[in-house]
Amino acid sequence: MIASTRRPPSPETLALLETRRSVAAAGLQAPGPDAGQTQRLLTIAARVPDHAMLTPWRFIFIEGAARAEIGARLAQAYRDHNGHMPEEKREKFAAIMGRLFPAPLAVVVVSRPVAGSAIPAFEQELSAGAVCMNLLTGAAAMGFDGIWVTGWAATHQAALTILGVGVGERVAGILHIGSAKEAPADRPRPDVAALTTRWSPSEP
Numbered sequence: 001m002i003a004s005t006r007r008p009p010s011p012e013t014l015a016l017l018e019t020r021r022s023v024a025a026a027g028l029q030a031p032g033p034d035a036g037q038t039q040r041l042l043t044i045a046a047r048v049p050d051h052a053m054l055t056p057w058r059f060i061f062i063e064g065a066a067r068a069e070i071g072a073r074l075a076q077a078y079r080d081h082n083g084h085m086p087e088e089k090r091e092k093f094a095a096i097m098g099r100l101f102p103a104p105l106a107v108v109v110v111s112r113p114v115a116g117s118a119i120p121a122f123e124q125e126l127s128a129g130a131v132c133m134n135l136l137t138g139a140a141a142m143g144f145d146g147i148w149v150t151g152w153a154a155t156h157q158a159a160l161t162i163l164g165v166g167v168g169e170r171v172a173g174i175l176h177i178g179s180a181k182e183a184p185a186d187r188p189r190p191d192v193a194a195l196t197t198r199w200s201p202s203e204p
C-alpha cells in the first residue's frame with residue numbers, strides 16, 4: 001500500500017469554522033494576544049495563497065497607548081474634513097473615531113499590489129483579504145474574538161495619512177482582536193443551496 005500524506009480530519013477546526021462569529025470592536029476587551037501569540041498570529045496571517053509570491057500586503061499594529069493617540073488624531077481629522085455637517089452629527093462621528101480602537105490589538109492589513117506585475121491587482125487584493133480572514137480565524141483558534149472592519153478611517157485620505165498608509169496602498173481591513181465582553185448571538189447565514197448552481201454542458 002502506498003503511504004498517504006492525507007491529513008487526519010480535525011473536528012475541532014471544523015467546529016471553529018462552523019461557529020466563529022465576529023464581535024463588534026466596542027464589545028472587545030483585554031486580554032488580547034500576548035507577544036508570543038501575536039507573533040504566531042502574524043505567521044498564520046501570512047500563510048495565505050499568494051500568486052507568484054509577491055507578498056502584496058503588510059501590517060500596521062495599533063496597541064497600547066497608541067490606540068488613544070491615533071483615535072484623537074482621527075477624531076480631529078474627521079472634524080477638519082466634515083465642516084459641512086451639522087455640528088451634532090459631526091461630533092457624534094468624531095467621538096466614534098476617538099474610540100475606534102477599544103480592543104487590546106488592532107491590525108491594519110494594508111494591501112499593496114505590485115504595480116506592473118503579470119498578476120492582476122485584483123488577485124493580489126484577494127490575497128490581502130485572505131490575510132484578514134486568517135487573522136480572524138487564527139485569533140479565534142487562540143480563543144480570542146475579533147472583527148474585520150473598514151469605514152472612514154480605512155478609506156479617507158486624511159485617515160490613511162494618519163495610519164501611515166502610502167501611495168499605491170489600500171486598507172484591506174482593520175482587524176480588532178481581543179476577548180468578547182459577551183458571547184455574541186449568531187446572525188442569519190446565507191442559504192448556500194440557493195447560491196449554488198452546477199454547471200451542465202446543456203446550458204449556454
Ligand SMILES: Cc1cc2nc3c(=O)[nH]c(=O)nc-3n(C[C@H](O)[C@H](O)[C@H](O)COP(=O)(O)O)c2cc1C
Nearest residue numbers: 020021022023024147148149150151152172173187
Ligand atoms: C471588507 C469588509 C469590511 C467590513 N467593514 C465593516 C465595518 O466597517 N463595520 C462593520 O460593522 N462591519 C464591517 N464588516 C462586516 C463584519 O466584518 C462582519 O462580517 C459582520 O459583523 C458579520 O460577522 P460574522 O459573519 O463574521 O459573524 C466588513 C466586512 C468586510 C469583509
